Amino acid sequence: MRRANFELPTLAAAVLGLCASSNAVAGGFAVPELSTAGIGTTNALVANPDERGAIVYNPAAMAFHDQSSINTGLLLLAPDSHVDIPGGGGDATNADWFVAPMIQAAIRINEDWSAGLGVTAPFGLETRWAPNTFPALTGRAALPSPPFAPGSSVPLSPQPTQSKLEIVNFTPTATYRVTPELALSAGADIYWAKAAQLDSTITELEGEGTGWGFNLSAMYVKDRFSAGINFHSAPTVSLDGTFSVLDPNLVLLGAAPPSQTAELDVDLPWRLQVGVRYEIIQDQLAVELDWTRNGWSEFQEIKVVGDRTGTTLIEDQNQWDDSNAFRLGLTYNLVEQTQLRLGYSFDETPQGDEFFSARVPDNDRHLFGLGVAHKLNDRIQLELGYMYVMLEDRDFRSTRPYDPVNAPGDINGTTALNGDYSSEVHLIGLELSTSFDAF
Template sequence: MYVFHNGHLSALAISGAILGGCLSSSATASGFAVPELSTAGIATANALVANPVERGAVPYNPAAIAFHDQSWLSAGSLLIGPTFSVDNASGSHDSAGADWLVAPMIQAAIRINERWSAGLSVNAPFGLETRWKTETFPPLTGSIQLPPPPLGPGGSVPASPQPTQSNLEIIDFTPTVTYAISDELAVALGADIYWAKSATLNSSITQLEGDGIGLGFNLSALYAKGPFSAGINFHSSSTIKVDGSYSALNPTMVLIGALQPSQTAELDLDLPWRLQLGARYELTPALAVEFDWTRTGWSSFEEIQVKGDLNGATLFADVNDWDDANAYRLGMTYQLQEQTQLRFGYSFDETPQGDAHFSARVPDNDRHLFGIGVGHSLGDGWQLEAGYMYVMFLDRNYRSAKPYLGGSDINGTDAINGDYEANAHLIGLEVSKSFDAF
């Protein structure tokens, strides 16, 4: 039940549900991560951190550049088609998000001399897109009658803010430098320059839009001798300072003090650290198998706090309390012909999101990832690659015993009880061209 103070709704009570669970998960990996950084990565389910051969392995381990004889440039696109739905007390509902999302996949490798190399990757390692219609969750539907004059303004206001559109587009520019310690061992150091191109977190009564920049670093190493290779890659955590605008869509709720007025706002978005370990073995000259383990530090994603620029007011504060999560990845490459390579992959990714703070913004759960693809040499240094991945979420039959108390945060409450299903289709297309080195 909402609380009245001097005939007004409590602003604190309603603010907790404005953007509840605004960043919950993505379509392809745990949390809101998108680990598909190249077309070869899509096909091998991202098991590439120990691969010294493929150009598409460089975004997963920049130290691999030291094992390439030539400089090269690669450009492509990742297409993501997610589907989310929930069955609850009011029936079956589908998320009304975009049919297909597009992300860049650009890589460059420059051989400076026998020891030194430089690289650049441009990709989208984090992202989010979902939209729910306002009648999806029955406990959040309806209105509250306000006291008539002279005690109040009369009329009605929405009973609860409905989670509607959630969109997050983050581009990572990753310049790196690689040093070959020996013919068998190389190390790399680089920067992660995160650009939150778009952050849109809307409800039925508010809008929040903005963009921002964050900085991090990455370290990697790769050892390769004979048929065996092993790699490690680490990306630090980072905080993106998102600056934007907060808009109150219901003037009556501003008038009675239930919502803050429209104003500019700030959000600190914490991105997790990522650690990847991998080992690869060439069973035959044509067939190679790789196993990777990835640990993502989602425990750093503890709280979302939006502050307005009017008197430094806190417009929203939400505790996420996610856990660190693992992913287990198996990839295989098979050289069908001298010019043609087939690729296959499987991954199991754990969710960091427990029931205590479960969010309907995009319901997250453990998932299976299946990849397949091909790389084909066109001659004269040109290479064409294509990959497809199917992401199958485990069904999440969410039932909470925590009652929804009107204006409190909807995350982890019975307001969003339901049976959630999700899947996604990913397509990668990429073309690359090699050049003579130094």
Template sequence: MLNTPITRSLALCLATSVCGVQTALASGFMLPESSTAGIGLTNALVANPEERGAFAYNPAAMGFHDRSSLALGTYFVGPNFSVDTTSGHHDSDGAEWMVVPMIQGAFALDDHWRLGLGVSVPFGLETRWSDGAFPAVSGTRTLGGFSIPLGHPLTSKVEVVDLSPTATYRLSDDLSLSAGIDIYWARQAKLDSTLGTLSGDGHGLGFNLGALYRQGAWSVGAVFHSSATLELEGDFTPKSSVLVGLGRLARGQSAELDLSLPWRLQLGARYAFDERLAVEFDISRTGWSAFNDIKVTGRHADTVIFVDQNDWDDANAYRLGATYRLDDRTRLSVGYTYDETGQGDDHFSARVPDNDRHLFGLGLARSLGNGLSLEAAYMYVRALDRDYRGSRNYRGGDLNGSTALSGEYSMDAHLIGLEVVKVF
């Protein structure tokens, strides 16, 4: 049952869990990594009734564990984004290393019911291209005899924290079901356009459903997270005092943005060859078609300030993970994922320079006794190079899909996860 020290620990972690800066490591701007076990298995963990690291991926897994637990962890991300354009080679100016929290509590109420509470960062991105990286939107242009900076509208930052309370009910020895809500908080949002910068924050709400069935050596699982709309509110600051003086823009105004998060569905099957070796294969489907556009409007005048059209497609990820128990106290894991992008050429965006990518993971878990265990994992992410040439000529307005963003894009990243799990 829940006790006062655990409550204080969880409250402290909630307070400190939003201090990191995020970058996209899966397709689009999604960050599916939610536990150290998941990092080692490249997120192939939806059909696993044995690992407590599976709770964050499929809360229905809590039904197969009789004792309560609290997992506190973090992972460190070292991303590298670069582009080669006509002006040379350019690296994104984001932080070299970033910190992402992972928290999951599971509390056994009786033989059937479990309550869970998780904190994760399922979505995030940060790209900061230096002025000059894309010549068509760098420098200034002349309007009415005045030189106006083009603004280089390719600095973007979004951090989305998910607080997810869930309830799990074990119907039988073989079947467990779960339901919960996803309370999203966009702690920081900063989007540049050719006209100015929007800075703000906001909230949104979604739901999740999970199921896990085990029969002999086989287990199958499924989890669904609904789409959600985050209503961001903040201030829009023009980049050019000249445009303000000419009456083209207000000096500053309150603005809002509805940011659509995609739905997510993950299906998996796991087979335990014996007490030591088990293998799981998952398919994930992400509803990126919900991420239609980025439209910033003035809150009072109700005018459209700028629009980025996205029109992405839904995309799949194929995940394979294996666990091997060396002894009663030590578990090894390995994983591989091929993750498809939903971003086509017609609306390519340098805010999220996405492409298909490979994920490779390794993990180690060690029991320390007295219900305490320590887990560590490493993941390497490598996106396929993308030679983008633009599907239309840029004549101002929406940059996405235009020749202004032509270049050869590269991305890779290193992840190191650490987690402490206490069973009580």
């Protein structure tokens, strides 16, 4: 066996799992659900000057609120994935529920200035595949005897098993009301990758790290019409992790590097949202249309550097494309204390067939949301939202053969992953908000 047969491909298959999850709620591995109001309207809130839960989508909305507010809540997700492959396939062993924070504070300083802080989880989720899911990746290679015991063998291919990524974003912002109709906002995006883990049948890789970017937004409100725009820059999250080889025979053969610490930079996409909103019935029924552009073309390569040697252990190409999302949201004030919400979105996938990954069996998706908000009194509001995400089935058929002998780790986009993939996600948001006079 040659060292190249295992070292770089094995790391490539491992590292891909750090950056993606097959059950993300938007294209790629984004989770754009940032508030319970967003869940009910399928994230069509960038032009909404009224709802407290809209501030996290467009901080400039703070300028049009008469009081300060604090929203605290949880986002719960239940993903389900399945693949049909001749001789294999089956359900992914997903975590029963994935829980993410939703926190937003908006402080009204005076008539012109406001300050905010959001805590959300815009990227992540978790997927697990059983070791026998992909038959083409379950083979083993016989070892010579001696020096190894007769009948000894090592895994021939690194089948993906578990991928996990949890990124929390802290977003401090400042908003200035330029005119009675126009407000501008700017802030920082501080990303904390609190958990990044990848397991395969050959390797394990886990780590954590941080990164930062910036955000800019604006909102214009005139009578029943409003328009908003929000931009988040493309951050780089630097991860420090530990790479381990599960079978020590691979290290003895020189087919894989020994366990060591390593560094990885993950380029996340920029995000642009533009929306318009109109009150069809003043103070009662409003409709909003949003367009979102996600800059997944930033996610071009993954490069892992070993701390022991200082050399590049892997440099893998992804070549994802920028993608669009189209969102429709409705809000209806049933009575003064109670609001109903409804939404639909269509999200494009950024992933083409050439680099299709079992860790990210992504496809175009449809989002359906509904929600309710009820004022318990003049200051406290309770909100509940539900969303169903249906990924279009992806019948992946590659014409590029998988070569388990010369390129055992070169899995993505090959015939080893041929199959029919289906996924769905259920989301529940629960949030409590309170308003108050800060100054």
